[in-house]
Every structure is written in C-alpha cells, then in structure tokens.
Amino acid sequence: MARRRDPEGRMPLGEHLRELRARILKSLLAILVGAGVSYAFFNPIWSILRRPYCQVHQPHSIATTANGCGDLVFSSVFDPIIWHLKVAAIGGILLASPIWLYQLWAFVTPGLHKNERRYALQFVATAVPLFCGGATLAYFVMSKGLQVLLNFAPAGTVSLISIDHYLTYILAMLLIFGLSFDIPLLVVLLNRIGILSYRRLAKSRRISYFLAFVFSAVVTPSGDPFTMLALGVPLVVLLETATQIARIHDARKARAPAATAYAHLSDDEPSPLDLSTG
Structure with missing residues (x-):
C-alpha cells in the first residue's frame, strides 16, 4: 500500500x-x-x-x-x-x-x-x-x-x-x-514565497554586488581577471533584475485588496475569524 x-x-x-x-x-x-x-x-x-x-x-x-x-x-x-x-x-x-x-x-x-x-x-x-x-x-x-x-x-x-x-x-x-546564471532566479522565487522582501534586497544591494564578484573570482577555474569580470558583470545585472522583479511583486502585493490577504493559505486551511465585530 x-x-x-x-x-x-x-x-x-x-x-x-x-x-x-x-x-x-x-x-x-x-x-x-x-x-x-x-x-x-x-x-x-x-x-x-x-x-x-x-x-x-x-x-x-x-x-x-x-x-x-x-x-x-x-x-x-x-x-x-x-x-x-x-x-x-x-x-x-x-x-x-x-x-x-x-x-x-x-x-x-x-x-x-x-x-x-x-x-x-x-x-x-x-x-x-x-x-x-x-x-x-x-x-x-x-x-x-x-x-x-x-x-x-x-x-x-x-x-x-x-x-x-x-x-x-x-x-x-x-x-x-x-x-551561476540561475542564482538570481532563486532570489526571485524566495521573494515570491515571502522569504526575501524587496526592502531587504535593496538594503543589501552593495554587499550583494561585492559578493557576486568575490564569488566569480573564487569559482572560475582559470582565475584570470577577464573570466572573473565575464561572470561577475552579468551576474550583477541578473541580480539587479531579480531585485526589480521583487520590487514589482511586493508593490502589487501591497496594493492587493484585503480579500487576498489569505491567498497564501492552502485550500484546506481555514482563515482566522474576526470576532471583534460580533
């Protein structure tokens, strides 16, 4: 069974x-x-x-x-x-x-x-x-x-x-x-499920860009400056794109009506009752 x-x-x-x-x-x-x-x-x-x-x-x-x-x-x-x-x-x-x-x-x-x-x-x-x-x-x-x-x-x-x-x-x-090109996609998905907000991504933008170049310098097998930049620059662009997608998503979420406040709940999970108007 x-x-x-x-x-x-x-x-x-x-x-x-x-x-x-x-x-x-x-x-x-x-x-x-x-x-x-x-x-x-x-x-x-x-x-x-x-x-x-x-x-x-x-x-x-x-x-x-x-x-x-x-x-x-x-x-x-x-x-x-x-x-x-x-x-x-x-x-x-x-x-x-x-x-x-x-x-x-x-x-x-x-x-x-x-x-x-x-x-x-x-x-x-x-x-x-x-x-x-x-x-x-x-x-x-x-x-x-x-x-x-x-x-x-x-x-x-x-x-x-x-x-x-x-x-x-x-x-x-x-x-x-x-x-490496899929890393920004992970950022977008974490934002979609509510783990990473645009505010947090924007606040850590500079350190993220710095870490992107450090990451590129460490993981590239040749270790030469050209290959590091060839990976680091597109990675920074993709991370910024992911950040802007998170900004649009969070803005839409903030403008959503109150009726969608429980959209994150699964179909078999009851929403909380408001007993203050009883």
Missing part, C-alpha cells in the same frame, strides 16, 4: 534521503541518455568544443595542425576512451539540463504550500534558458581566458596541454557559468 504524502511536505529524515536518492538517480539516468546521444555525434561535438582552443594564439606550442590549432596531447593508451566519454558527458549534461533542473525543484517543492508549487513550470521554463545562456557565454569567453593564462608562459617554454585537462576546464566553465 502506497504511503500517503503529507500535504505540508513533512517527512522523516529517512524519507528525505530516499527522495533525494530517487531524484539523483533520475537526473543521472537522463544525463546517461543524453550522453548516449552525444556519443553518437562525437565528431561534431568535439569540433565545437575544440574551437575555443583553436582561437588561442600559442607562440610556445610545440606544433600546430593544418587549421592553426595547437596540439592537444595525451600520455596514456586509455586517454582516447576517457576523452570520448568526457565529451559525451558534457553533451549529456547540457541535453538533460531541463530534467535535472526539474528534479532539483521537485525535491524542494514538498516543503512549500500548494499554491506555491505552481511555480515549478515557471522555474524550469526560466532556469533552462538561463543555464544555457550562462553556458553559451562561458563558451565564448573560454578562448580569452586561455589566452590570458598562456600569455604568462615565459620564453623558452613549451605548452603541452592534455586533452583531459582541457575537457575538465570546459566542463567546469560550462557548469559554473550555467548554474
């Missing part, structure tokens, strides 16, 4: 852990399917992923290919297999982003009121384009970040960049930029 879910989302710790495990397994399965599809299109995906590296001018590279790309090296007989699997994994994560982002939301929603769970579709419909937008920005700034780093190489040195390190760098950049 299936166990009935608590309408308020309360459950023992063991059930929370089982719920988390189920969500993770669904996300991994979706990524695995996406990776299988990406593996079938390995050559065009690898060509796209390699392009930022080809745009880097490398005076210290040991050799260049016919199209001007510096050589990427490997030192193990198993590296080509790992190389194919990593490229497939990158494609799988991007293709499955709508599913694992939804699973992330679905794990949070049991603790929300019924009228707050309607934000699920809005969350996924907004989170996926933001994630893809961040990943796209990362793709276009990677060549600049690599160029800055390689320019520090002194004369008389040779760059031997391994395929494994390069793919790790790409995966980190795509995930960090993509997930």
Whole structure:
C-alpha cells in the first residue's frame, strides 16, 4: 500500500534521503541518455568544443595542425576512451539540463504550500534558458581566458596541454557559468514565497554586488581577471533584475485588496475569524 504524502511536505529524515536518492538517480539516468546521444555525434561535438582552443594564439606550442590549432596531447593508451566519454558527458549534461533542473525543484517543492508549487513550470521554463545562456557565454569567453593564462608562459617554454585537462576546464566553465546564471532566479522565487522582501534586497544591494564578484573570482577555474569580470558583470545585472522583479511583486502585493490577504493559505486551511465585530 502506497504511503500517503503529507500535504505540508513533512517527512522523516529517512524519507528525505530516499527522495533525494530517487531524484539523483533520475537526473543521472537522463544525463546517461543524453550522453548516449552525444556519443553518437562525437565528431561534431568535439569540433565545437575544440574551437575555443583553436582561437588561442600559442607562440610556445610545440606544433600546430593544418587549421592553426595547437596540439592537444595525451600520455596514456586509455586517454582516447576517457576523452570520448568526457565529451559525451558534457553533451549529456547540457541535453538533460531541463530534467535535472526539474528534479532539483521537485525535491524542494514538498516543503512549500500548494499554491506555491505552481511555480515549478515557471522555474524550469526560466532556469533552462538561463543555464544555457550562462553556458553559451562561458563558451565564448573560454578562448580569452586561455589566452590570458598562456600569455604568462615565459620564453623558452613549451605548452603541452592534455586533452583531459582541457575537457575538465570546459566542463567546469560550462557548469559554473550555467548554474551561476540561475542564482538570481532563486532570489526571485524566495521573494515570491515571502522569504526575501524587496526592502531587504535593496538594503543589501552593495554587499550583494561585492559578493557576486568575490564569488566569480573564487569559482572560475582559470582565475584570470577577464573570466572573473565575464561572470561577475552579468551576474550583477541578473541580480539587479531579480531585485526589480521583487520590487514589482511586493508593490502589487501591497496594493492587493484585503480579500487576498489569505491567498497564501492552502485550500484546506481555514482563515482566522474576526470576532471583534460580533
């Protein structure tokens, strides 16, 4: 007999852990399917992923290919297999982003009121384009970040960049930029459910912007100033956009008639009675 879910989302710790495990397994399965599809299109995906590296001018590279790309090296007989699997994994994560982002939301929603769970579709419909937008920005700034780093190489040195390190760098950049672009969406959702007000967001605006740049400096894998600014500036713009959305939402909420004062209550929760006019 299936166990009935608590309408308020309360459950023992063991059930929370089982719920988390189920969500993770669904996300991994979706990524695995996406990776299988990406593996079938390995050559065009690898060509796209390699392009930022080809745009880097490398005076210290040991050799260049016919199209001007510096050589990427490997030192193990198993590296080509790992190389194919990593490229497939990158494609799988991007293709499955709508599913694992939804699973992330679905794990949070049991603790929300019924009228707050309607934000699920809005969350996924907004989170996926933001994630893809961040990943796209990362793709276009990677060549600049690599160029800055390689320019520090002194004369008389040779760059031997391994395929494994390069793919790790790409995966980190795509995930960090993509997930960072979803942070302002979390701010909007916390405002919608009454946890963060516009007044609090406006009061902490300066510290939020400062922390956004600190966050960008810490999480970017290259650590160069260009990549930090490439993430920090859009993140500040998105945070300000989230703050203005919160301002509009709180203003509408303040103008709402008194009859909607109990709109936050669930359908089966009684509103308080006013006995002062009895």
